[in-house]
Amino acid sequence: MYRHPAATGPVHTVAAAEATQLSKVYGEGETRVVALDGVSVGFARGRFTAIMGPSGSGKSTLMHCMAGLDAITTGSARIGDTELSTLGDRQLTKLRRESVGFVFQAFNLLPTLTALENITLPMTIARRRPDRQWLDTIVDTVGLSGRLSHRPAQLSGGQQQRVAVARALASRPEIIFADEPTGNLDSRSGAEILGFLSDSVRELGQTVVMVTHDPVAAAYADRVVFLSDGRLTDELLGPTAESVLDRMGLFKAKDRTT
Numbered sequence: 001m002y003r004h005p006a007a008t009g010p011v012h013t014v015a016a017a018e019a020t021q022l023s024k025v026y027g028e029g030e031t032r033v034v035a036l037d038g039v040s041v042g043f044a045r046g047r048f049t050a051i052m053g054p055s056g057s058g059k060s061t062l063m064h065c066m067a068g069l070d071a072i073t074t075g076s077a078r079i080g081d082t083e084l085s086t087l088g089d090r091q092l093t094k095l096r097r098e099s100v101g102f103v104f105q106a107f108n109l110l111p112t113l114t115a116l117e118n119i120t121l122p123m124t125i126a127r128r129r130p131d132r133q134w135l136d137t138i139v140d141t142v143g144l145s146g147r148l149s150h151r152p153a154q155l156s157g158g159q160q161q162r163v164a165v166a167r168a169l170a171s172r173p174e175i176i177f178a179d180e181p182t183g184n185l186d187s188r189s190g191a192e193i194l195g196f197l198s199d200s201v202r203e204l205g206q207t208v209v210m211v212t213h214d215p216v217a218a219a220y221a222d223r224v225v226f227l228s229d230g231r232l233t234d235e236l237l238g239p240t241a242e243s244v245l246d247r248m249g250l251f252k253a254k255d256r257t258t
């Protein structure tokens, strides 16, 4: 099992990441916003979870807090056995580099590097030698074999996002967080990316958490958790696009009656 060097206490984790009574407050006085209000949720190992909810419900905040990109106000956020609030900036940077993979809506590739250099960049920075066989598997999985020496500007949006997915997978992180990974893609490229993310879970045992607005995207996940006004309000196992839509409709109907 993964164990961060800074971790203390007993090993008891089944979740790759877990929030317990997690609250996040931005600002103070008149600008105070409670973005997360006592959220408790676990993201099981080797599972694909989608986070859904209306705009402003706290989806990105939850992802950022769980990924150690944003400090929590109260409660607990853990990756593996590591309590993020106990880590200093340097330890957090190390944890993000070693244990977390990211895929963002804007592909966030370095324009001067080739596809291969972008994929291996986090490991280059960490001075870790990539596992050649693993790298080949990933590059094959995302269908980039013929494009490794291309720079991002020479690749389509879908191919750039495939590079970002390969980069997230390359170091076999404890967990991958994807924030609207198909937001900038046409539906065919989007479906490919979602297919790669779910393949990485089912075939490679990766843990993936994805924020999305799209019921079709959410249907690739094993489980959907719904946020509303900073609270976890519902969840759906084995979602289909129809069941997600249905559930979202229900929320809208509830909103109208309260």
Ligand SMILES: Nc1ncnc2c1ncn2[C@@H]1O[C@H](COP(=O)(O)OP(=O)(O)OP(=O)(O)O)[C@@H](O)[C@H]1O
Pocket (backbone or CB within 6 Å): 026, 027, 033, 034, 035, 053, 054, 055, 056, 057, 058, 059, 060, 061, 062
């Ligand atoms: N840095 C910040 N400073 C102040 N308030 C913030 C900050 N980031 C987010 N918020 C507020 O926290 C709440 C939750 O925002 P968040 O971005 O997590 O929502 P979201 O569900 O991801 O929304 P969207 O679907 O529109 O991306 C919102 O009310 C937002 O305005």
